[in-house]
Amino acid sequence: MADKVEPRLPSVMQKTTFSVSGLCCASEAALVHKLLEPLQGIENVSINTVAKTVIVLHDPTQVPASHIVDALNKAKLNANIRELGKVKERKKPWPSLNIIACGMLLIIAMFSYIYQPLIWVALASIAVGIPGMLRRSIAAIRRFVLDINVLMVIATFGAIGLRDYLEGASIVFLFTFAEWLEEMSTDKARTTLESLINSAPRTAVIAETGEVVPVENIRIDTIVSVKAGEQVPVDGVIVSGESSIDESSLTGEFMPVDKQKGSNVWAGTVVLTGFINVAAKAIKDDSAVARMVKVVEDAQNQRSNIEEFIEKFAKYYTPGVLLIAGVIAIVPLALRLHEIHRWLYLSLILVVVACPCALVISTPVAKVCGLSAAAKMGLIIKGGSHLEALAKVKAMAFDKTGTLTEGAFQVVELQNVYPQEDIYHLLYWISSLENLSSHPMAKALVEYARLQGIEPSKEVKDFKIVPGEGISGNVDGRVIEIGNAKLASAKRWLTNSQFDIKEEGITVGYVGMDNRFIGYFCLGDQIREEAADAVNELQKQGIHVTVLTGDSKAAARIIQQQIGENIEVKASLSPEGKMKKIAELRERWGLTAMVGDGINDAPALATSDVGIAMGVAGSAVATETADVALMSNDLRKIPEAVKLARSSLGKVYQNVALSLIVKIIFFALAFGGVASLWAAVVADMGTSLAVIFNSMLLLRPNAKTIKTASETSSQKTSCIGAASSSSAMKDEVRLDLDVLREPLLPKKERAENEGSSSCRKGCCGGTTSEATS
Structure with missing residues (x-):
């Protein structure tokens, strides 16, 4: 067996x-x-x-x-x-002894024009400088690969064969010295990302004992203490104390953020004032900084479409030029033409020109600088292809809730319409169901219920999300449904005119129990202060802006009034409807981006050419979902990201053009008989350096900023439709909340109170002592 x-x-x-x-x-x-x-x-x-x-x-x-x-x-x-994210050891700020010795011997050999025997010093210069090139070229030849080292070694030995020892020494020194310069330059280009890696401290102070330990030893829920002037060592939640914190290392925002008990804090951010104790909620390798570095490093290794094309071109360019050089070297010998030395010298120049290094690095160096600059601004762009796509975006769609608006809902009205269910029971049904929802409004409803002393039920069964309509579930044996006007219309809850609710700029939720309409609630949400300016800047960049929302047309209209009449608004959309609109925008305008929260908008983000998620500092899911992730909620970062992407793509085109022009010029000079080997090396390596330095301009800080809304507008339209200031809106909200914060009264006593005072707001004729006082 x-x-x-x-x-x-x-x-x-x-x-x-x-x-x-x-x-x-x-x-x-x-x-x-x-x-x-x-x-x-x-x-x-x-x-x-x-x-x-x-x-x-x-x-x-x-x-x-x-x-x-x-x-x-x-x-x-x-x-x-x-290790991913570990900083590479810095190169010494001076060339190696071999390069220095090679250069000094070359200088001595140049005096051979005065004293001929010194020409032999050029061979010593070659002998000192060529070992590294020779080792690498032998390794490449064994693998049948023609790299730059092979080309330079061929050119060097060719010069020696032609007895142009000074030319050979020039090739070796210029190549090795230019390689060192290139290494130093690219090392500088990497420092932006490395500064992000270094932003997180390596030690933490245990709050209970005062012991200083490596951050790697901190486990979940370990409490660490941080005082003014120190960096937060871990991602976590403040359990005691208050502070003003500089989060610029992570979000790119230089305005300090006030934090108190319950606030989230991130590793690498700086405590400016106060003293806080922080409970760790992530280990070092799972921190926001670590995730950001990981994504950016992965992104730098992904090739864009332009990069792939250039690499394919280079694959055929080098063998093609070497074939021409071989023909130029062999044919004159075979035909016994005159000036054999000239033809062989020309072939060696072409061997040097055959090196495609400047052309090949023209794209990746611009990509690395662009992605690193974005990371410094608090933007994660997940690859060169996404950077390229962002530069070419022609249309951009925004989700409304939590993207253009603050996403911090406030209850502005709560009304029961079914006599058998009072307002407190209504709030109980709502909070119990919303407690299982991830929608931004759910948190506001649950927190408000708890303010009234109402705790959501834990006995919720058959919880369902109905895309584009609402949610449903079984609470304490009752079937509860909460949704928008689409759900209410489908259930025929709005047929009675007395329940006709105006949705002027607010979010209205309709509540049903056992298929009966029992009440509704209204939530207000404010437009982000910088939304109008960000949208205006995008339009200046030639991008068509559209707002996609599941809210009513009236609510969408308010958004349009506050942000700009010339933007397109599509309302009452289901998730599938948003995906369809993205496809329509792409067909009409071209490459389309979608801006959302990265979680609730995942389908639309995935459908778009570039998915942009906002405020993902604490969200691993959102970081994975989007092509571009903003660590903060500042909408002004989006036009800045587009500008950076376009600058990066512009640098790619400039670098490619420079590399090709230099090659073409040297071809012409070589065949014209006015080029030399050392000049070819200078041109080739000099172009590589020029490409690197040009790309590094992307790392310069941008002094220009988009003006905030507060500088351009002092008036806003309130979220409930009336033309009023934001402070007036808050006052009106507070009045409504005061009504709902009454203590829980017996039905009979409450009925008596309601009989004597039908309205507490004084807006419909009913008066009370409080309203008139």
């Missing part, structure tokens, strides 16, 4: 990041793919030549990370395992 074969357990894939300092250009990138992809257990390899990192998705049981390091180092790529 055959032995029983044990079923193989499904493997768990692991993502490992490697620092690969020998990764210079697309040729080495091709070499990495060739080395790793054939290995059993490797599923995906992504490479960032600018950051010099390789991220590998692999099965550690089949191919451990150490084996991957060994495979890379056999090709002399100097690889090692790096």
